[in-house]
Amino acid sequence: MLALAPAAAAEGVLPCRAAGLAISSYPAKNDRLDESRSAGMSTGQHVGIAGTGHYVPKRVVPNSYFEDFVETSDAWIQQRTGIKERRFAAEGENTSDMCIEAGRMALERAGIGPDELDLIVVGTVSPDQFLPACAPLVQAALGASKASAFDVNAACTGFITALSVGDSLIRSGRGKNVLVIGAETLSRFIDLQDRGSCILFGDGAGAAVLKAQGPGEPREILRISLGSDGTGYEFIQMEGGGSRKPTSGDTVEAREHAIRVKGRDVYRFAVTTMARTVGEMLEGHDADELGLLVPHQVNARIIDAAAEKLGISAEKIMVNIDRYGNTSAASVPIALSEAESQGRLEEGKLIVMCAFGAGLNWGGALVRW
């Protein structure tokens, strides 16, 4: 059994300072974590990850770029976040363009044609436009003529949420093949006057093709868990442009169309949530069954702190934040796809994905590769 350090096991209470509350924010073990249900005993239908794909823009933006805008340094950013550089989309390159590239790669690896897809779900908070969704653009470009297509807005948990939607559709028998994507162009939503947030984010897309399969086949999704705690709504937000604060001269002047983060609050939430979510995913399994942990690339220090609580060694953790920064919904699927490219997904081993962020939302997934 993977023994959770006592500190991780004890921390079920998240101090939500924005709301002035201390609440018990984690669901107890429930049927979402019941592997026998997740693995298909309720409907008989099992689901696997048939292929992964990713795309990052060509433009590399080093930390020194920000030194022209705010009081910061390459050394500070590297030491506090682990980020060395990130990618920014080119002018005219949008979230849907990156989704299409990542989606094509995942379909090719899966050996599944676009016309075989039943659904496309894109997790993003930076779609090409806010109406309509990004996913229909992807559906049209890929020629996925039979697929319905929509977005989910779950911020950094967007990919795991999309994965959950796709997995549920297949388990229910309402479809056989689903393309799930996490993609962001956050470079268009950063405030280059806010050093606490502008240095964090990057652009990119990652994708996975889910397919109906028989019991015991490789790459089977065994568990998915999602959670939310809206009392931390203000920790990460973009206030302007919604129904509460429609776009106006005032919202633009107040720079309310950019992402703001309460970094220290998110930091504490992230360490606790990552440790707990990964612990839940591995519950009942031996530590040596773990092949690779693929966490949300939020901050190298957060990943290290959570891994230490869990007792997971560095070689079992996929980290690429040094090259891409935090790409929000895209971070887990980019890391998963890169891990596949690097041969780090070993058949028969457990792969754990976890993500957390604005909402507050979080999610985990367990796959037997």
Ligand SMILES: CC(C)(COP(=O)(O)OP(=O)(O)OC[C@H]1O[C@@H](n2cnc3c(N)ncnc32)[C@H](O)[C@@H]1OP(=O)(O)O)[C@@H](O)C(=O)NCCC(=O)NCCS
């Ligand atoms: C943002 C983050 C990197 C800041 O690192 P930190 O070690 O927590 O730093 P702190 O917030 O305690 O700030 C320490 C000091 O560095 C300063 N600082 C903040 N950003 C800086 C930057 N880019 N360059 C230099 N100094 C900076 C702060 O102003 C503060 O100065 P002060 O002590 O004079 O007030 C870290 O908290 C983090 O990664 N949080 C989560 C990120 C997040 O929200 N991601 C999005 C959602 S998943």
